[in-house]
Amino acid sequence: MIADRSIVVQDGIRLASPLAIIVATMLFFGGHNQPGGGFAGGLVLGAVVALRSATGLSVPLHPVRMMALGGVIIGGVALGPLVVGDVVLDQYIWETTLPVLGKVKAGTALIFDAGVVLVVLGLIVAMLDALAQGGEHRTTLRLDAEGDREADQ
Amino acid sequence: MSVLVGLAVIVPLLAAMVSLGVRRHAFLRDTVVLGSLVGVTVMSAVLLIQVEANGSLVVRVGGWLPQLGIVLVADMFAVLVLSVAMVTITLVEAFSIGQRRSTAGADPTVAAPMLMVLTAGVALSVLTGDLFTLFVAFELMLVASYVLLTHKGQAGQVRSGMTYVVINLFASTLFLFGVAFVYSATGTVNLALLVERIPELQTEVRWGIGLWFLVVFGTKAAMFPLFSWLPDSYPTAPTTITAVFAGLLTKIGVYVMIRFHTLMSMDDLGTVILVIAGFTMIVGVLGALAQDDMKRILSFHIVSQIGYMLMGLGLFSVAGVAGAIIFVVHQIPVKTVLFLVGAMVETDRRSSALSKLGGLVSSRPWLAVAFALPALSLAGLPPFSGFVAKLALIDAGVEAGTVAIVVVGLVGSALTLLSMVKIWAGVFWGPQNAPAFHAPESEEWAPRSATARGWSTMSLATGAAVALTLAIALFAGPLWDMSERAATELLDGEVYVTDVLGSER
Amino acid sequence: MSGVLILVVGALTAIGTYLVTSRALSRIVLGFALLGHAAVLALVTAGGRAGDPPLADRLETSADAADPLPQALSLTAIVISFGLTLFLLALAGRQRQLSGDDLVEDDIEDRRIAEHTEAEQ
């Protein structure tokens, strides 16, 4: 296993994290026009989290809540159009010109994809938590249940 | 009004997510879940009235043309099944709120959100007009059921959960292959377009597709010989969960089968379906007779009753399909309420094994009534809903001159009665056996008032469910008219096509 | 439709099915992974001929593009089977915890009835 908690590896991953986040962001924002999208972006982020957890670095908590939030966002996008009298899951697109990026087109699809990212990320965290449970990662990974339970108290 | 069609799908999905977010806050969670269930129930009732009066409602999700996007179709068949299903789920959720303090119950922090996911899957399966969305809807239902079945992680549940998950995953894979077949043959997954294109296919391809989806839906519906996973897995779940499974999952499989095979004019597979139907009826009920546990008997019955629905489909006549539809409508609450009674017995006596039960007719007379009414309905005795459904099917069989299946159906219903007698004698008659567990030892029974209140909530929900089954018998007239209309629409795919594709064709 | 891909789908299905009918849950997981591949490949194959990536701005004519719908369906299918594979793994883990291995056991009640019958004969 990658249970190797040497400083070198930890530093490497620490350095790689921002890079991976950039990649994920690109995949996410570019998804509507090039290969990529929320799912791919989420998986890349998830991979970072997985590596961080394997080497004892901190990871996001409350995966289930994170996923619920993602689901609620998507549900909101789905229901939104109904409020203004449109069809379920109708799409709205805004086009503006920004200083650096030039002409930018963004739509509710982007919000939708953001929900997907949250869900995928949450799934990876939950999975690592569960698969590693009882094993050596137990001490380094803050588990969902315990995290949530503390939050309740 | 068509806004309700979309809401019926999105609201449960959203409620699942919200309730998951607040899953550890019991009051909020229960409010969200029960509130949205009641909401969806009301919506589906309104839809039923609307569709009855004005015909199908079609929603193009995201505003895309049916050739490209997904459509939701609320036709007579859909809203009929949707309404019954939603009322039933609501009652089960109310019941499970009462059952919280029993260890037999599900863990609400998991069960409540998952029940909403399941609800969403049911609503989407029923309403969708798209073959692939149907796959997604099935997965929603199934993944929720996987979690509901195994979430307590007990040995029996994990063991049977594996059987359940593996078989259903396999069926899902077959489903995807089926989608691939259909898409490469027709270039679409929209059901209305398929109604136009599939009859144009070479006969063998049509048969192949029909048979393949018979296997796919048949596995979900637990038809012979693909049923064996069901009686192994259902009884191990917390009983309220089983109640939902029993009432809904297989019925949705049948629902989809009826929808697909009638709309796609698979009449020439009728004989195959009838043969399967006969075997399903008999093997299922024989399985029930062989069991010594209330939940297992009832689980095998699910299989047997599926055979009757298949019989109606296999006749491919308006009378037959309408019979199958009213059978589905009657089975959903009847099967659920039987398991709810099972849950109450289990809560009361700590067991569902016939050998450990007995004498409840004296100690719990109302429970006996609550069991007897749906049980008689299940056996097809008048004046209960099952009688109308059985009569419709047998009548259709007599009309079609298919004597063999009629005889098998009648024999099956005699055996059904025998197995109901077995439960009745084992659970409600006989000497009152001592409870398997002693109340004082298990903490959760210590607060007497809490028990009593939980019990009365459970009783109320069960009573309401019994009332629902009686109401179905009482309003069998209008229900039959609706079933007949639904069957006519299904067998004449033209109505469906016009509703969905409209003037764009 | 590509004959090679059809054969590959068949091969993946066969091998996946072989694994799935095993008793070891880890093999079953592998089998479903292969079956998932087979299903996705079947969907892509169902889309017909290969084409240019369906990126609207890079296509000369829209007719050159590969059929995007099966791709989208495949993506959904991949993700769903990905999720379910993970769930199956978790189930295998729990089973191992309970029984020490990850073998699928027979249903106790069914065996009881079957053995009762065998004993009678």
Place this chain on the structure above:
Amino acid sequence: MLLWVVLGAHLAGIGLIMFAGGTQRRLDARAVFVVAALPALFATGASIRGLSQDTATTSRVAWVEGLDLVLALRLDALSALLGLIVAGIGVLVFVYSAGYFTESSAGLARFAATLSGFSASMIGLVWSDSIWTLFVFWELTSITSFLLVGHKHVDEAVQRSARRALLITASGGLALLAGLLLIADGDTGIALRDLEPTTGTAATVAAALVLIAAATKSAQIPFHVWLPGAMAAPTPVSAYLHSATMVKAGVIAVALFGPIFKDTDVWQPLGIAFGLGSMIWGAIGALRHVDAKLILAWGTISQLGLMIAVLATGSAKATFAGISILVAHAIFKAALFMVVGEIDVRTGTRDVRKLGGLRTSMPVAFWVCVVSGASMAGIPPLLGFPAKEAALEAALGVDGWQRVVLLVGVVGGSVLTVAYTTRFVLTVFGPSDSGEVTDVAPRRLPITAVTTLLAAASIVGFVALDWVGDGVRSAAVLLNPGSEVYSLIRWPGLKTAFVLSMVIIAAGIPLGWFLSRRTDDIPRPLGADGADRLVDEVLSGARRITGRVQHGSLPVYLMTAVVVASAASVPFIAAIDVDALRWTDGAVVPALGVLIVAGAIGTVRIPGRLGAALGLGSVGFGMAGVFVAQGAPDLALTQLLVETVVVVAFVIGLGRLSANFPPVGYVWRTLRMVVATGLGAAVSIGLAGAASKPSGSAPVSDFVDEAAATGGGNNVVNVILTDVRALDTFGEVVVLVAVAVGIVALAQSGRAGAGDDTDLDPEGADPEGTPARSVDEVAS
């Protein structure tokens, strides 16, 4: 309307009994019988009113119009007469019950409610005016009978008896259902009084089915075996259901359907065979038994046989005679049963070998018995006599072979009837060798009153014979207009029938006297154990079959599914058109195909789990390559990412398992290989077959154009996922959430159940499992 109110009153009564008679609030437990008697009294009044009216009262409620399910009630001369019997005896039975049970008897409320339910069902049955109404109430009587027979449910034997009764009558119900469906599908209509005579194959089958149903309900051989067992019920039930009313339902059915079926080939022979066979065999049974109640039960089988045989001949005279016997029998049989019940509760036994000499200790019971018994034997001056005369007249009146058969049967059966009546009275009340029963409990007023009343009815019936005859005639006319000319005759004069009657009596009494001296051991139950054995066979057969089919092993289930799915693809073979397929879309695809297949084989062949995972990985990368080649970059990207996660999860998740897969047997492995190859071939065939002659084309261009224009994105696949088919994606996302919840829940349960983790709450698997907390939460 009135008619439904009567039935509704029963329901209200049942509700009242169930609520007020519950275990807690018992004032006098027997008060429930008063409540139960009121609706029956109401129904009696309604019936009497119906008798006195010339026109029929009808009421129709459409239940399921589309299926012709109409609930229709009708009160005319026939249904009022039958209603009077059912409801009138019902009232008496409720009064009797108040004396029969003691206050400490268990489950009185349940008993009274069920009995009242039966009463309502039976009234509905005799009042029904459409075939479906008849059927509904027919089945309801079977159900209530089941519950009443099983009233003393703690006893295993009682349960078996109840089950036997239900299964036989309910199977008969299914035959009736089939028969009625055949009638309804014909053009005879469904209104009972307006059914047209039919012939033909369907009608013949329907006639046979209806007769079978009638035979099960009226306990005719060979379906009679349930009735003696039903004597396990409390005596009020035996008196009411199993002699006076419910068992008459079959007789009534024969009467009602006789007019439409009498021309079919099967109706007369089968009906007469059922009837005469039962008449003789039932009487023999009554002579063999030593339990007083069983003697009467077998006697009932015999008497019902007489009625069915007579009615099945279908002549006007026979119809008239059949109704007459039905009326007389209800009165004297109810009285006899009630006396046996009285003897049972007052002496503690019903065994005629132990009984004897009760003439002195129970004089009222004795006289009731003598009067009612004489009526049963057809001795004047009692109501049974003119009824039996009418039957003999009817037998003499038919032509052809029926005349001989019927006469021999009726005379022979009647001789035996006289004999068993004599034996019954002598053994119970006469002097006995074994000493006389002395320990007799005090008389109970309700019982005495009711039995005396019924005995008096047999006498009064004879005295007011014209009045009774009028009632019977106006009822019979509705079935067969030719009955108009007949009436019951007090003194027929020295006609053939009268001579026959005297011969019967003269032969029967000595035979009965002779047999009363012989009290053999209890004979084996005749046929009842056969019926039970049949049920047991079904049950163990079910076990055998289920043991085979429901193997319990997942691999077996899967293999079944695989084989079935493979079979489903067979039709595709015929559709494959090789010319429509291209070999490949590029050179790289075959190479990648080889990589994929090799990787897949690797997952099977490489023994270690790690190796298997690597094989899986290589399949994934091959797949990604294929996707690129096919023009699906999004798929390729996602595939790579997913594959990585899956492989990592596989290694982490199963890392601590034994490194190698367990070995499997050779045969099983080969079988799996064959079956799996079959499915692989099936899928390939399906794809090839489905693609050969497509009936439509994919809207590729539309998608690409629309995606950029309306969807606002250039990546068409992404536009489809987030917009066109966003609903699918929403579903998919929720699937992932559910998976995560499931994984977390399993992990939690694992943590809670890990055993050595004592610091964790054992209820941890169920974070709200502790009751106090959830109660509070519910309350808040």
